[in-house]
Amino acid sequence: MSTLDPSQGDPSSPLKNNHPHKSRTIVMKFGGTSVGDLERIRNVAQKIKIEHDQGNRVAVVVSAMAGVTNQMVKYCFDLDTMPAMEEYDAVVASGEQVTSGLVAIALNKIGVPARSFQGWQVPLITDDAHGKAGIETVDGTAIKACLDQDIVPVIAGFQGVDRSGRIATLGRGGSDTSAVAFAAAIKADQCDIYTDVDGVYTTDPRIVTKAKKLDTITYEEMLELASVGAKVLQTRSVALAMREKVRVRVLSSFDKTDDSSGTIVVDENEGMEKELVAGIAYSLDESKISIRNVPDKPGVAAAIFGSLSGAGINVDMIVQSIGIDQSTNMTFTVSKGEEHRACQILDEHRKEIHFGEVSTSHDVVKISVVGVGMRSNTGVAATMFRTLAERGINVQVISTSEIKISVLINAEYTELAMRALHAAYGLDAEKEDC
């Protein structure tokens, strides 16, 4: 920069711009493992410095150091199995506070002006649902003022403040949502989510070695994948990005190569060539509940599922078998953690609804195929059922959305089914040796 010939600049320009390429505003978000110790915090500072030195306006959002949030949560619940969530939030939010200060110190140390922001200093205003608060408003004024002075704001993710001035947290994984919300508030050109994987894959590479990293994925696909078990991005953050049209990129904070471009989450109409199926996800956190001899008359399903949803239990896949003798069997899934309470609630309503035996099964897996291409292609479901049938895998429950098909099968077929489907949809990477 110091060798630039001043005559090359525009002499009529009223402002001297030391950063001729300064045009992009980027939010960089670093998760817990990326800031897990001081060495990693120094590494993160170097990554931020590279973006900053390229003349970008950089805002940073950080999580708590790996393990810290779990320790704080444990403290709270060891003291009281039902702590006041306002107090829980004050305790748990401390983790991100520490990281924000430490990253600012690490940046200053290498010559990048930086300062930390807590949620209440921004402020990021939330609703009153302490422990899993929703974002109401994000005031970008202070952050933008910081960027205008070429200072990197380092924002504590996961936290905000409710309207009465009490600290609130956004729930587990909420730092992704913070990052997207800040990107929207300051109209960032991109929101880079640095994590411990180098992007979004067609499926879990630990199970399917031929899994491919995707260069792009649509918001809708990412949303479905996130909600059915792919843990790369938190579902809420994807939904927010879709609504606010924030360009999100997922990439690794540990990748040393410069061409690690990660996966960009884009709008469907950005018109890139799309595979029929973007990815295949699985979830073992499923419990199947079957009810026998349910009266086959109007209002019964409403009574059963109304009682469950009234207790806050999320029912996922539902199937009802053809009835005989004016009764039917009903099967549905809940997460494993909610099975016990679901059965309790069913028991409480047994007499008024008059159903029979309730049985549960844990050894099931939900496998989901996701892709916006499904909208215009009816063959996706047929391929799925044929592929599974050829391996002798029985489908227990099916559920579909516009761009997703999920099946519940016996958990012992997880790997077999995943690999077969990955190949059937033409997703296998062309590797020399697998």
Place this chain on the structure above:
Amino acid sequence: MSTLDPSQGDPSSPLKNNHPHKSRTIVMKFGGTSVGDLERIRNVAQKIKIEHDQGNRVAVVVSAMAGVTNQMVKYCFDLDTMPAMEEYDAVVASGEQVTSGLVAIALNKIGVPARSFQGWQVPLITDDAHGKAGIETVDGTAIKACLDQDIVPVIAGFQGVDRSGRIATLGRGGSDTSAVAFAAAIKADQCDIYTDVDGVYTTDPRIVTKAKKLDTITYEEMLELASVGAKVLQTRSVALAMREKVRVRVLSSFDKTDDSSGTIVVDENEGMEKELVAGIAYSLDESKISIRNVPDKPGVAAAIFGSLSGAGINVDMIVQSIGIDQSTNMTFTVSKGEEHRACQILDEHRKEIHFGEVSTSHDVVKISVVGVGMRSNTGVAATMFRTLAERGINVQVISTSEIKISVLINAEYTELAMRALHAAYGLDAEKEDC
């Protein structure tokens, strides 16, 4: 309470008071060891509940869990030997935030309504001296509103917020100062400082087994004792208590007995019978610096000590020997940590001031005798010198204030001198066997 005969109450009273004895407002402050783990936090909650159940209005101030602040300080200085102190403060203040939430949870658990307050939520406004900020104002409105609703406010000590809204900490031991400041702001009847000792002793019981716990001590005496090495209360907190006339009590949070009344710090004119000497303190954090052949003319002492104080070095005891040949020797003490820099600064000024050899000595101890009774009794100093002389202990430097005499002696005489002085001033406890 439930057996109270309603006819005994005042039927004309417009308010029904469930707490007929509710009259006292108490601040309870718990230090780091008192809240060092969850079991101790539960213990603290029980102590608070006892005060609250007696009908008192109780506000609580807490330190970080023992060890947490040191860990946070280490993080900051490992990243940068000179971190931005605003960031240091954001990191370090997290410790008290955690404790405030946890104590509130523990209180709720045992049926005491409570809520946490961070410094910025009060707010406690500080100056800009981040890392060792001074308190400017404390707004007691929110705390008093909390007390009026019979909710126990649990305030994060040690922290506040500067006028630009950034987190600031009050320096090590600052939670004592926070507690006194809150006691003043809400006009508390008493400020109880719970710590790991059961009160203020006539001297260090680890050295002098006959040390006695004092029932009362004056602000002035406590101030002198705190400043010369007694680590029970932070000096600033005592000065603030004296200025604001806050009644401070020091007591143990581990003492299980009910009659552990600790030591009350009182105003001198409260007229209790006083010993001539209240206590004897010692400090091994002393370094003696001697300068030979200092020109014996006006302005030289000012030049030497002016250069040191300009560099922020605190010079304590000073003695100047009688000069011969128009030059003199000068001896003074600094804390051990400042010795190296003090010598550097002297070296820089050697040529302009024209002094000779500089020598240092570490094996010294400062022993201080403190008592308001000295004001009216001239025999205290004589007793001190005679007692030391009888044991063959040479006094190297002497300094005095209105209620204190300090001597610098060889460190190997520490225990001998302390025990001899303790006996000479009639402070020894009457124990059967020592």
